């Protein structure tokens with residue numbers, strides 16, 4: 001699963017790092033670092049982190065109501081894999 | 083009928099987006115989310131689907147993320163034709179056609195240009211080709227640099243102490259790698275945050291074991307007989323041995339492919355109006371070509387309507403959303419892109435954030451915390467107004483200052499604040515370098531009023 005954190009919004013509350021420590025970690029007092037490609041087995045924890053972030057800074061594939069399925073990553077012409 | 087025209091465009095028009103990265107993807111999603119049902123084509127010269135760049139100099143170098151997997155999640159179904167791995171090579175404004183490097187042509191009713199910037203390479207080509215001389219903009223760059231760092235180099239040399247260079251230095255120290263940073267100015271981050279804050283960044287680097295050299299320029303890179311970089315020569319005549327050199331000299335706007343198209347595009351980017359519509363070189367607004375992200379220059383009411391170029395993640399997202407919205411609606415429904423500039427960085431475990439346009443500030447006040455503790459908020463003033471704020475490990479306050487900037491709150495800051503120290507009672511000079519001198523890494527550029535500015539020339543190190 002892919003995810004991205006809008007670090008302009010993120011306030012370093014560390015709620016995500018508490019709920020999904022394998023994906024998010026605090027680095028120093030308030031900087032967040034995260035793995036933008038979380039393992040599938042993290043799905044549930046990630047979903048909880050997305051829901052619990054007080055400033056809604058986390059976007060993840062298929063977790064925020066979006067219908068994103070990954071596009072095929074090949075070069076050249078490709079259509080959205082459906 | 084113009085109204086019919088827009089309806090038809092939304093139903094069956096052809097929209098082409100050039101630049102398939104952050105701004106391009108977010109624009110495509112917005113178009114679909116707002117009901118665009120026509121044909122959508124995304125053209126990108128990188129062979130990958132859109133990925134996120136900020137982690138490349140942070141999580142990736144810290145080993146927390148794979149350099150090959152920072153793809154952006156999709157917020158919305160985009161259902162587009164992806165032309166990846168092929169560059170746009172020309173634009174015919176009259177015919178409404180984008181020419182591709184492979185000879186193909188793609189016609190559009192509306193075009194969005196989101197070609198961003200690229201890393202400024204080391205100016206001496208032969209030296210730039212030495213093995214071990216790296217840039218950091220793309221995921222391949224990051225994969226290469228990460229591999230080299232993992233291999234345990236004896237010393238890494240970073241040319242340029244802007245945000246990217248400083249983040250690389252931070253990652254090196256975290257990995258226990260010896261690192262030297264050379265900066266033409268008197269301190270790191272000076273172009274973006276001024277000399278007072280730069281001094282704090284300098285302390286951060288040296289205390290973390292970075293060999294920081296300021297007021298120097300790199301004069302040449304020396305290779306060994308098999309073409310690997312082995313040493314760096316500096317303007318103060320010193321020589322530093324290093325087997326990895328990271329060139330971090332800011333960026334160049336990807337506008338060359340528009341040469342001769344008639345668009346107001348040049349080395350400073352592509353000028354557009356507040357609605358993201360591109361200007362042609364005569365300063366006349368086009369109505370079917372839009373711009374978003376790092377490549378755009380747009381006027382901002384809060385900053386005297388000067389064209390503002392922002393190399394900020396949040397700007398790319400916000401401008402893409404506005405451009406996409408404006409592309410498919412009637413004139414009266416269009417929105418201006420008046421995003422408050424904001425960016426973040428993190429280095430040596432410190433979270434740095436800024437709102438507004440710090441380089442516009444002449445003066446600075448530390449309104450909360452203290453420089454010595456490296457935990458503070460600094461407020462920049464311009465002609466009696468608050469124009470920007472920066473925080474070191476104090477992010478929760480930034481939104482408050484953002485509101486102050488938005489309403490043009492007076493400077494010096496009069497209201498009392500929590501954790502105000504004696505040093506923050508009076509403004510001091512923010513100490514930005516002379517704006518007429520080029521710096522390598524301003525993340526914000528006030529680029530004047532001319533829609534067709536072709537004047538900017540970067541002068542690499544003077545020797």
Ligand SMILES: Cc1cc2nc3c(=O)[nH]c(=O)nc-3n(C[C@H](O)[C@H](O)[C@H](O)COP(=O)(O)OP(=O)(O)OC[C@H]3O[C@@H](n4cnc5c(N)ncnc54)[C@H](O)[C@@H]3O)c2cc1C
Nearest residue numbers: 101103104105127135136169170197198375376394395425
């Ligand atoms: C290492 C790094 C760290 C960063 N960290 C931060 C940070 O901490 N905070 C922050 O706010 N911002 C940060 N940024 C900046 C942020 O990544 C950019 O602002 C953002 O990527 C801009 O998105 P964009 O879509 O406008 O441009 P880009 O991401 O540059 O995308 C432009 C795309 O267009 C492609 N292209 C160019 N020319 C053509 C052509 N002729 N035809 C087809 N395609 C073309 C390019 O290859 C590229 O894929 C960082 C950037 C880097 C490189």
Ligand code: SF4
Nearest residue numbers: 010011013014016053
């Ligand atoms: S929960 Fe949200 S605000 Fe808190 S650290 Fe995570 S992303 Fe940032």
